[in-house]
Amino acid sequence: MPAPDFRDLDKNSILGDKATELPKPLTSCEKNTKRLERCRINQKRYRERQRAIRSSIEQIMIQINTLTRKQRHLTKRKESRDPCRVVGDMFNQLEAYFRLLGCRSDKKVQLDRGREQQMVKSMKNSFVFDVVLGDVNGVDAVMELLHRNSQYFDDPTVHLKQLEEVSSGIVTASATLHVTISVSTLCFLFPRLLRTSLSKHCPPFALGKRLLGEQLECECSITFFFDKASGRVVRLQTSINWIGALFRVLGNLKEVSNVLDGALIDV
Template sequence: MSHIEANGKTKRKRSSVSRREQCRANQQRYRNKQRNHQLELEQSVEQLHQELDSLKWRRRDLTSRERISHGPWTIVAEVFHLLETSFRSPWRLTNTEEMLKHADIRHSLAFLRESFADDVSMGDLTGADMLMEQLRRYSLYFGDPQIKLNRIEAVASGVMRATATLSVTVTDFTLRHVLPHLEKPVGRGEEDEHQSLREKLMGARLTCECSMTLLSDEQSGRIVRLMASIDLLPSLIRLLGGLENLSSVLDHAMFSQECVVGGNMDHQTADKLSSGSFAE
């Protein structure tokens, strides 16, 4: 084979290798371009979803006054809607900073300010901010709380009553904040007299009937008083097996007859809940 022919074959081989490399490079650029395009599409879709959610909540905010003028029926339904959504996403209520991140929570707070009187009361609590703190506690102190609205009825002029079914799971948080007298003793040598009760309660799913009565001011239409009732007795008796055990659980429970849960209210947190910083 001549030197010229050898050089020709070498050049053709190099040219073939170069074309293959160029082809692979082109394919890689194409794949990168497609991947970048896909990422851009996904980001655009996510942005559109966020904008759509924002528009929905803005529309809701703009029509809140109109809905309130329809009467207390809508207010009661909205209260239970807030309960349901908060129970489904309790992490949103962990602290004020987390709540501020979510437009739906901010709008719900705005709705409460619009629908409830400034001095609305529930038991010894006063103000919508305190009611929101109670909602936060229910969401965090119990496991997987769920509420199902069963019925809304007008009892009298300015008095609405709603009945529902509430389901909660007893957790470590429940024992710590609602039933602290049942916790395991810290000191050595102390008798653990409530161990059997804790074992029965821990992880138990309690389903009970509850009701909420809302009294509204005739002139403003705003809610001025809220009375709640949760019938825990049937579920607890079935679980604990007797009135003596029931008494041991409920006698020192941080749960009032007005369904106020937990110890002293955190006024600093409650004040933040009612502040204008939650406005859109």
Template sequence: TIRHITIRKQSETVMTEALTTMHPKFHPKTTPTLMDKRAVRREQCRVNQARYRKRQRIWRRNLQQEKQRVEEEIQGLELKRQSIRFERKTNQSPWTIIGEVFHLLEDGFRSPWRLASMGEMMKHPETRQSLKFMQRSLVHDVAMGELRGINALMDQWRRYSLYFGEPHVELKRVEAVTPAVVFAVATLSVSITEFTVKWVFPHLKTPNDTVPMLDKKLVGQRIDCNCTVTFLFAEDNGRIIRLEPNIDLVSPMLQLFGRISDVSAVLGQALLTSEGVVGDMLGSGRD
């Protein structure tokens, strides 16, 4: 009997060990220490705070972008309202208007507000004076390529000052094709800087077999571009309704690189159209 009891206990012990091995739930539970709980809690707090800070940064950035969008929209509506007030026939000749347009361009390139945002730019007395002239000389929805409105043209004006080094424009001659179509010939000179490459030729910042270090040869160069601008005037009020610029970038680039394949690699993906409209990575007409 004693032997049977001993064998039975041994069998129960073996079965218990087997069950414990096969089923983890039979393992004795270990209680986390207070230090472990605090460490887990600290890590959770750190992760939560990081997520909160990230949400705050995104919220602030979105708020700033929305604020800028609303300000530019308000400014555009104000320009439209003021322009409509001036929708009467101008007493200036097309030659006078075109000459003044080029004069304003050149003055604007040298102005201290050229590095400001559109909102800041509009606060300067010089800008407001230029704006009054444009409202008298251009219709409120004046077009240039796909751009529409005086505000969009002034933004392009600002971008040339910002993206290129020491821009300079010189009017050469003005020719009347018809009473409502006037043709202007000019020269545009700009310097290519690191900032130019970053915002106008960004594809050159990732060298590959197609664009092997072309940015290095481009930076520091001063190029002179022949350009023409066709001005279309409204017959009823004599104001500009459309500008059709064309800038010859190929000739100075070919002179610089010597190979048409390099010129194609530089200009093919540039954020600059043949009409001279400078784009950016955030969308047309906005910084």
């Protein structure tokens, strides 16, 4: 069989249909079109990256503003927990509390229970839960003692005169307490002055009758011990000068001694 003559075979007959699959060279217009498409895609990606960066920056700025506000709030809270400021605010609340309780003596004025509870809550926030005052322990017990003692007198008022931070976390307040002696005062604090078993002219009864309705001006001192971590009061020490107040009314120490004999107050 004679060998085939490949000279008569052209390129298409050798490659068959594969010759038609070879890419044609791009024209200048097609190259420009593809280049423009790549540029468009790159610009789109660039804009997306820019938007993502701007979004991240906005989120960071929001976080910065939030943290800044928190820092200001914490700084303000720390400043508001300054011991002298806490004690000053407490005396302002105490004055308002006494004025509110004084409305009970006026039948034409109804006591605003909601306001009273709000004041008590505000004052309680200045103490730790287990605050100590003498033999009394616990914030509820301390507030109950304050309320009860305020009912023993008529027209109780307190005026802050001076604050001194004697050392870190210890503040001493000097104040003037004005109270009017009432029947409740004699019953609960000076019961001996109501005894009439011997004679209505006996010294104790006469002194009680003399004191009834008198206003006492008592110099008092309260020391507040603060917990540094919470900025709240953990302990209180009180001192009220009953002797000086009674002496200004009675005029001699012997009668003052008779009044204080058997009295249920700390002298």
